[in-house]
Every structure is written in structure tokens, then in C-alpha cells.
Amino acid sequence: xxxxxxxxxxxxxxxxxxxxxxxxxxxxxxxxxxxxxxxxxxxxxxxxxxxxxxxxxxxxxxxxxxxxxxxxxxxxxxxxxx
Numbered sequence: 001x002x003x004x005x006x007x008x009x010x011x012x013x014x015x016x017x018x019x020x021x022x023x024x025x026x027x028x029x030x031x032x033x034x035x036x037x038x039x040x041x042x043x044x045x046x047x048x049x050x051x052x053x054x055x056x057x058x059x060x061x062x063x064x065x066x067x068x069x070x071x072x073x074x075x076x077x078x079x080x081x082x
Contacts, residue, residue: 005033005034005080006080008034008077008078008080009078009079009080010079010080010081011035011079011080012082013057013081016028016030016057016081017055017056018055020047020053020054020055021044021046021047021048021054022046022047023055025039026039026078027039027047027055028078029044029052029054029056030056030058030059031059031062031069031072032059032069033059033080033081034072034079034080034081035077035081036075036077036078037077037078038054038075040076041074041075057081
């Protein structure tokens, strides 16, 4: 059975790290293997959202957040983390 996101471009953790709001204009984060563009969110300006940094996999950090994973529904999916 094919994964819903198999057709998305694949990016490594190194490539994701470059989208941290400092090195390139795009600001990306990963969650459960999917990479989201958070560039348009005012909460991620300059690549930081509270104590979280962009360009990283935030899967393990979401447990401590005051919100659920539904926040990612508003973000554009740009790829998958490999």
C-alpha cells in the first residue's frame, strides 16, 4: 500500500536544517516525517517559536506544546523527511 505522501519531494535532516529562517528565506519544520512550510506564520518569524527552532524535526517536542498537531493543518506541506 502506498503512503499518502510518497510522491512528495524527499529532504534530509541536513536540507531541513538550512530552512531555519537564517540561511534561506524559507522556514520549515518537520512533524512525523512530513515537512511543513511555516514561513507565513507570524509565530515563526526569524525561525523561532518560543523555545523551538525551525529547520528541525519537532515530533518529540510537540508533547510539551500547549496545542495539538492540528496546527499543522494550516501549513503548506512541502516534502517528507528521509
